[in-house]
Amino acid sequence: MPTPAQIKKIHALQGALKLDDDTYRATLSGYGVKTSTRLSIAKADELIADLEDKAVAAGVWEKRTNVKRRLGDDPQTSKIQGLWASLHKAGKVESNNAKALSAYVKRMSGKDALKWCSTYEKGRIIEALKAWLER
Incomplete structure (x- = not known):
């Protein structure tokens, strides 16, 4: 089960990318789940990295490192x-x-x-x- 911070980030990325529900569910099905709360922590990290890459490429997200x-x-x-x-x-x-x-x-x-x-x-x-x- 992903951490609350991971779920928050996934949903923030979903909003930044303006993914409708069907597209979001299709993305999750690529990870073998129906909802983000069913992901493992490792799979949640993979999803976050994937969504971040897409959001950065679309120009709606900026990757930041928490120094x-x-x-x-x-x-x-x-x-x-x-x-x-x-x-x-x-x-x-x-x-x-x-x-x-x-x-x-x-x-x-x-x-x-x-x-x-x-x-x-x-x-x-x-x-x-x-x-x-x-x-």
């Missing part, structure tokens, strides 16, 4: 990565790779990736890493 949401641009994320590297140097964690950090983030916040953590959750992770480093 603040990229993983390395957030100061808290940078701090967490730095603390994780310090823990590795101190020999307190075995691996300094992103997979190991993601596993730790999952245990601490329940989120699959650091980019989905709130500011509060990142703050908790930072404090936990600092306490771990001091031990």
Whole structure:
């Protein structure tokens, strides 16, 4: 099932392209579904990319990248990565790779990736890493 943000974007693209209901349903049938809520997350991403390409080509949509949401641009994320590297140097964690950090983030916040953590959750992770480093 697609995320609410994906559904919102699909419908925004549908409106920008001025797709009537029949055309929209025909597009969805190409993905093997009748409604956008029946798509998988991966298929929703494919549909969004397809609709975006069509909308950009038609001149009714502008692709934008959300720079603040990229993983390395957030100061808290940078701090967490730095603390994780310090823990590795101190020999307190075995691996300094992103997979190991993601596993730790999952245990601490329940989120699959650091980019989905709130500011509060990142703050908790930072404090936990600092306490771990001091031990």
